[in-house]
Amino acid sequence: PQIVVDGTCIGGFTELTELDMDGALDHLQP
Template sequence: MARVTIYSTGVCPYCQKAKALLQKWNIPFEEIRIDTDRSKLTEFARVTNGARTVPQILIDGKCIGGFTELTELHMEGGLDKLVEKPGH
């Protein structure tokens, strides 16, 4: 299974939606809150190539974008290719 990381904040509604979708699709993820751990801001900027909005979602270290890109990837069938689901 691919490693999924989501950079988020506690007040971002799109972060909540992205996490809810990942949970609904049974895709485990690691959440990194950049609002409660300021030391992660430098890491966030580096791994997302300077992104300025959250959520930012990484699959195996590759930034796929935010909530919109996550849902588009799922609707186009590309998410299953990136994240091998258990039992498939």
């Protein structure tokens, strides 16, 4: 599934893990 983060479509949690350092996953986690 593609997730739009900061206007960028990214697919795969591999990139999401890198963005997690920047707090990108902060709003995705419950």
